[in-house]
Amino acid sequence: MAKLDLKIEYLPSVGPKVGKKLEKLGIKEISDLFYYFPRRYEDFSAVIKIQDLAREVADNWQNQLSFSVSGQILGISNKKTRRRGFTVTEGVIADQTGTLKVVWFNQPFLQKMLKTGSEIIFRGKVNFDSFSQDYVMEAPLWSRTRKIVPVYPETAGVSSFFISKLFSKASHFLDGIEEFLPAKVLIKYGLLDLKSAILKIHNPNNSEELKAAQRRFAFEELFLISLKSALTKEERRSLVAPSIEVVSSRIEQEIAGLPFKLTNDQTGALLDIAKDLRNKRPMSRLLNGDVGSGKTIVAILAALFVKEAGFKTLFMVPTSILAGQHYETFKRLFGSRMNIGLWTSERKELSVVSSQFTVSDQLSINKFKTDKLIEKCKLKIANCDVIVGTQALIQKGVEIDDVGLVVVDEQHRFGVGQRAALSEISHLSLPITHLNEKFQKVDPHFLSMTATPIPRTLHLALFGDLDISLIKEKPENRREIKTRFVESFNREKAYEFIREHFRHGRQAFVICPLIEQAEGERLKAESLFEEDRKSVASEFEKLKKVFPEFKIAMLHGKMKAKEKDQIMTDFALNQTQLLVSTSVVEVGVDVPNATIMMIEDAEHFGLAQVHQFRGRVGRGEHQSFCFLFSSSQSEKSLNRLRSLESTSDGFKLAEIDLETRGPGVIFGTDQSGMLSLKMASYSDYSLIKIASEAAKECALKISTLPLLQQKLDNFIHNSHLE
Ligand code: ADP
């Protein structure tokens, strides 16, 4: 049997030199070639009559579609133009309904290739030529048969045509390909088998065949991602967690003692968590609620119950700013009843503070000192009930005993792109175990929280292993944040408005997409019309001049934690009135006196992300505002931004993001790993649904499906999901 892992260079007409080029495209073995899918197709199968062209062109003038016409060549000739070295090849073709002029530039050889009298299918854009007062097809592609021609991503020396030919030469290897999806799944969901699907995706006879092949591969991707989640979930089902009994009367008592009334959704989420904690299996729950919906209080109440059962809670946050803020909040609300500790870790320093242990150690990290420090920390940690910290320190291998609950706040900041299952953050990378009397390994319960509204399709596709609690309701006292798109000619007015608010003692944020304007940045700008993108550094300088009478600070992710903390503290105390920042403030900071959020180059961000920014204001008693600026010329992206004016529902905004810009923009990370699919779409609910249904079934009997297991391992490896 022909082997699929044969190196591509051993195929006839390839060799080492072309092999190297193919490798650049990711094609190393025959099987890679099979999975090297066309980027698009030129459809020579659906031809239209020449007499219908005028109408079709008129109907589709905005889209500049290509059309296919089948006709006989009545004549073809080369013409020299006045510009030297420039030839035009002109031809006239005819079908039963009319004639059409076709032209090419600088392809004189076509005159010999396309002989007068031959029947050819031409495909290209058609325009009305006002000079000849007739329709002309410009630089059409052509084919002698009515087929759908694949167009592959190319590289220097490897054309789409070459790849297509190569596929034909390699197609006998398809006999060696084995289906990894169970036959039952194929039948139940009406999917094409692997061999046929590969054949059809590269060589479809008609659009139905192409659709069937595309559906198979789209299913395959979603299925494999779901299978990974389902297996993770199964695995966690076999783990043991401490069963933490929370009696309902205790929950009611605590809720009643809060300074505000919990929303129904908050109470619901707390009850979900309490139910999970009672279980002997570790909880894997995602708490998903808009900015300001009050997730923190739910988590800290859970931590209280965990403490009462004799266990600790680890509270992981993405930034040291947020760690500090949570630490202060927890101390204020529960400091008299729980020992709260704070861990942050900077590049060179490691510091441990705790409300109970005022000692603060600052040692540079080398092996010896770290060990000593860890010993010291251990003692302190032993006395903490809740430890708030950043992820970095935990990865240094500090073991903490008696952890009953791990909370990950703003989980999407923890490199979602690299992980298929969030639960693994606690399950795999946290060296936290607890030995009970029977010397059984015990894992902590796991709660992740995110303000990123995750559309249900995305949740089902990516996080099938997590149970979900939604907080959709806002606390009663919230006012809507007035959001306005501001035209650039009104910029001065916006500054006046801000000045007025400063005079009344309020504060404002300005968010920019960049830290500094790198040299040559302008060249990199996506379009010619795009102005330089605003940077924190340059806006900071500019705004100092605009508001000389007020104090301005800047903040970005490249600053040291200490510096950032100082800047945030100053801002929180209203010692600075205006904070110019990158997206680092997106995450969690709470300054109730800040009432204006101004976003520069807003089109650069996802809607859900902008929504998070504006969640930084409107946290106090004052009416708050969000101003959006954009120098984009694209009507589409401006309209997209305008939806922020009318919608304050984060989930709705995320749906728009998903449909218009894909999942990457929702998480604010680059499209990588699981987020970049070749074939499937994360908004195709019906396909995601069946893929996850099938995955759940297969997960239960994976041990009997070795081919599927092998495929999954490869898939996980190749898409960096591990
Ligand atoms: P997020 O869900 O974005 O993390 P937080 O937990 O930071 O939101 O809550 C935002 C603010 O709302 C906090 O100051 C919190 O104390 C307050 N808060 C939470 N729940 C309620 C409620 N039910 N009523 C009034 N205020 C609340």
Ligand code: MG
């Ligand atoms: Mg929060």
